[in-house]
Amino acid sequence: MPILLYAVLCYHSEDVVMSWPAPREAAVMDRLAAVEEKLSKAGRLGPVAKLMPTTAAVTLRKDQDPPLIIDGPFAETKEQLLGFFIIECAGLPEAITAASELARANPGGAYEIRPVAVLRTNKVFQ
Amino acid sequence: MNDPAWLNAALTSARPQAIAALLRYFRDMDTAEEAYQEACLRALKNWTKHGPPRDPAAWLILVGRNAALDASRRHRKLQPLPTDEVLSDLDDAENPLVERLDSADYRDDLLRLLFVCCHPELPATQQIALALRIVSGLSVAQIARAFLVSESAMEQRITRAKACIAHANLQFETPGAAERSLRLETVATMIYLLFNEGYSATGDTAGMRFALCDEAIRLARLLLRLFAGEAEIIGLTALLLLQHSRSAARLDGNGQIVLMEDQDRSLWNRTMINEGLALIDKALRHAHTGPYQVQAAIAALHARAPSFSATDWPQIELLYATLEKLQPSPVVTLNRAVALAKVQGAAAALDLIEPLAGRLAGYFYFHGVKGALLRDLGRSEQARETYNRAIALANTAAEAAHIRSQLDRLMSDPAPTERPCK
Numbered sequence: 001m002p003i004l005l006y007a008v009l010c011y012h013s014e015d016v017v018m019s020w021p022a023p024r025e026a027a028v029m030d031r032l033a034a035v036e037e038k039l040s041k042a043g044r045l046g047p048v049a050k051l052m053p054t055t056a057a058v059t060l061r062k063d064q065d066p067p068l069i070i071d072g073p074f075a076e077t078k079e080q081l082l083g084f085f086i087i088e089c090a091g092l093p094e095a096i097t098a099a100s101e102l103a104r105a106n107p108g109g110a111y112e113i114r115p116v117a118v119l120r121t122n123k124v125f126q
Numbered sequence: 127m128n129d130p131a132w133l134n135a136a137l138t139s140a141r142p143q144a145i146a147a148l149l150r151y152f153r154d155m156d157t158a159e160e161a162y163q164e165a166c167l168r169a170l171k172n173w174t175k176h177g178p179p180r181d182p183a184a185w186l187i188l189v190g191r192n193a194a195l196d197a198s199r200r201h202r203k204l205q206p207l208p209t210d211e212v213l214s215d216l217d218d219a220e221n222p223l224v225e226r227l228d229s230a231d232y233r234d235d236l237l238r239l240l241f242v243c244c245h246p247e248l249p250a251t252q253q254i255a256l257a258l259r260i261v262s263g264l265s266v267a268q269i270a271r272a273f274l275v276s277e278s279a280m281e282q283r284i285t286r287a288k289a290c291i292a293h294a295n296l297q298f299e300t301p302g303a304a305e306r307s308l309r310l311e312t313v314a315t316m317i318y319l320l321f322n323e324g325y326s327a328t329g330d331t332a333g334m335r336f337a338l339c340d341e342a343i344r345l346a347r348l349l350l351r352l353f354a355g356e357a358e359i360i361g362l363t364a365l366l367l368l369q370h371s372r373s374a375a376r377l378d379g380n381g382q383i384v385l386m387e388d389q390d391r392s393l394w395n396r397t398m399i400n401e402g403l404a405l406i407d408k409a410l411r412h413a414h415t416g417p418y419q420v421q422a423a424i425a426a427l428h429a430r431a432p433s434f435s436a437t438d439w440p441q442i443e444l445l446y447a448t449l450e451k452l453q454p455s456p457v458v459t460l461n462r463a464v465a466l467a468k469v470q471g472a473a474a475a476l477d478l479i480e481p482l483a484g485r486l487a488g489y490f491y492f493h494g495v496k497g498a499l500l501r502d503l504g505r506s507e508q509a510r511e512t513y514n515r516a517i518a519l520a521n522t523a524a525e526a527a528h529i530r531s532q533l534d535r536l537m538s539d540p541a542p543t544e545r546p547c548k
Contacts, residue, residue, distance in 0.1 A: 015139035016132075016182075018344065024131050055350045055363065056404040058411075071408060072354035078181060108132055 005046065005116035006095040008085040008102060012109025013078060014054060031105035039087060039098060046086030046119065054080050079109060086116060133173060137166055140183035141263045142348060146235035147187045148194075153298055155242070155291060157194055159260070165190030233352045234300055240313040240349070245291050252287040254320045259284050262341050272324070272338050274331060310353060314362050314418070317345050321366050325373075328524040329381040339370045357412035361419030364405035368425035371398035382524045387434040399429045420449045439468035456482045460492055463499075472502040490519040494529055501536055509536055 020028075039045040054073040061068040073080060085102065089095040092113070099111045144165065148158035165186040179185040243257040255273065258264045264272075270280035301309060324338030346363040353359050375393035378384050406422045424445045431437035446462035460479055467475035476499045479492070486492035493516035500509035513533045520526035 013139065015348075016135050018347070019135040019139040020131075021135075024135075052401050052404060053347060055347050055354070055360075056401050056408070058408055069411070070355075071360070072351075 004089055004091060004095075005119055006087050006089050006092075006098075007112075007114045007116050008087060008095070008099050009081060009112040009114055010083045010085075010106075010109065011079040011112060012082055014080045014082060016108070017082060018053070028106045032102065035098075035101045035105050036085075038101075044088040044098075046088065046121075048083075048085050050083040051081065082109075086119065132178070133170065136173075136178060136182045137169065137186075138263060140186050142236055142239065142261050143183040143232060144186040144190060145260065146239040147183075147231070148190050149239055149242070150231060150235050150298060151191055152194060153296065155260070155288065161190035161194035162186065164193040168193070231300075234306070236348070236352060237301075237306065237309050237313065238296070238298075240316065240345070241309045242291055242294070242296060244312045244316045245287075245294050247290055247294075248287055250316075250319050251323070252283055253316050254323055255280065255284055256287045256291070257316060257320065257345070258338075258341065261345065264341070272335050274335075310349075310356060310359065313349065314359060317342050317349070318362060318366075318418075320345070321369070325369060328377060328383055328522055332377055332381050336370075336373055339366070339373065342366055343370060355412070357409045357414040358416040358418050360405050360409035360412075361416060361422045364402045364409060365418050365422035365425055367398045367402035367405070368422060368429050371395040371402065371429065382527055385528070386428065391433070394429070402426065403429065415448070415452070417449060417453045420445050420452065424449075437468075439465050443469050456485045457489075457491075460486065460495055464495060467499060467502070472499040475499050476503070488519060490516055490521060490525055493519060494525075494532075497529070497532065501532075506536060 036045055036048060057071075057073045059070045059072060059074045061070065087095065087098050089098065095113050099113050103111060141162070145158055145162050148161045149155060152158050152161065168189055169182070169186060173179070239261060240257065243260060244253050248256065251273070255269055258269050258272075259266065266281050266284060267277050269284070270277040273280060275283075297305075321339050321342035324335045324340075324342065327335035327338075343363070343366050346359070346366055350356075350359050350363050371394050372386075372389065374395065375389040375391065376384055402422065403426055406419070406426045409419045409422070424442055427438050427442050427445075443462060443465035446458060446465055450458050450462060459482060463475040463478045466478055476496070479486075479496060479499075482492065493512050497509050497512035497516055500506075500512055510533065513529050513536070516529045517526050517533075520529065
């Protein structure tokens, strides 16, 4: 059975997520940790990232030389990319199952399930 | 989703944008607030039944606007507008209108809303209270608790502040560049004062008041999202995050201040520090220095230092010198002296602050710093006198207690030799 990597890209309104009271944030993180642990025990969980607020981002437009550096995220959208999981799956159905479990732990917003073409695991994270 | 926590978070996060747009529409704060309240009531009913709309703020603006217009039409016996029942989603004819309502004007709407709270006739504490009530949507009880006053006193304060802005001549045309930057500066000051209101808290109520710091950071980020390229707003947000990152280490179990040199750095919040550092790096790219960026750069050097003694004091001293030029004040010079003492020793620092004695005669911190410098120079008797003056000027029990502990140290170890801790 071929093994595929899927990125689960987490989109949600940053405004809404940052208005969560601390106990709610903690409860969501606990529930996510439980799902992550299950995936991790099965040896299927890769890097997991929570991104800093979009206000910390700069965007480098590389369609010109030298590139143009703009403050802020790439796109002004209602929902922002707030983080991602990398999960090993046999195929799309399994990826949807895993993402659905994560979704039950953290409802609201959307997960984009996107197959990963190449993943290099470099040493920085060890 | 019918999760009430989701509803609350959606309403809280949509509030500034919705009130700001309604204020532009009705040009009257009371009408804008009433319209928003009405929209929230309808949202509680409608969203739990039909699910949340894709854009909660746009929904609240449209429904709030219709509700207020409807009320005035009923008053004049005219045809009512369609109810919000048909507006379960905005993917219809109303959508272009809402788009026009929010995206084009949102920036200036929100800035105006914050700016309205900063009316020059209002004292700073009232500006802050008003912003917490109107922009953040905190209840009067919550604000009263944060300011340690009774609910009725806070109610009165807010009512008076609202009456003051109701008579103010608000500007509703799109501001020019100069006016916009003036408003930004005024609003940034208000957010900074709000932060300090929480940050300066000590004692057993400090935990409660830290909520003000969180709210200030939320407002700073909100502003930054709209003015992404404003170096000073980036700097302000960085500064607030870097200062707040030390909160858990700044007070001991009794709510007394722990000096930075005695703080347990493992209690510093690394997430906030990292975000603050990322922001200050962004701000410095603009090569457009301002006081918030310089203060954030100083806080960043503290955040990066592995220990108090391994702090980059020469750089901090330089940054205070820059701040002195940008924003001359005896208090900034006093802070520079503290850094200078680490670089060149207590004698140089004492020379720097002696000329401030007149202007800072009634300032607690001046005598605290001077006492420590005299002690480091081995001038114990003068140090003791200066410390006593500091205690007499202390604003809080915590400040007095801190100086008393310095006095105790002085008594048990009366003549330390000078120790430049470079």
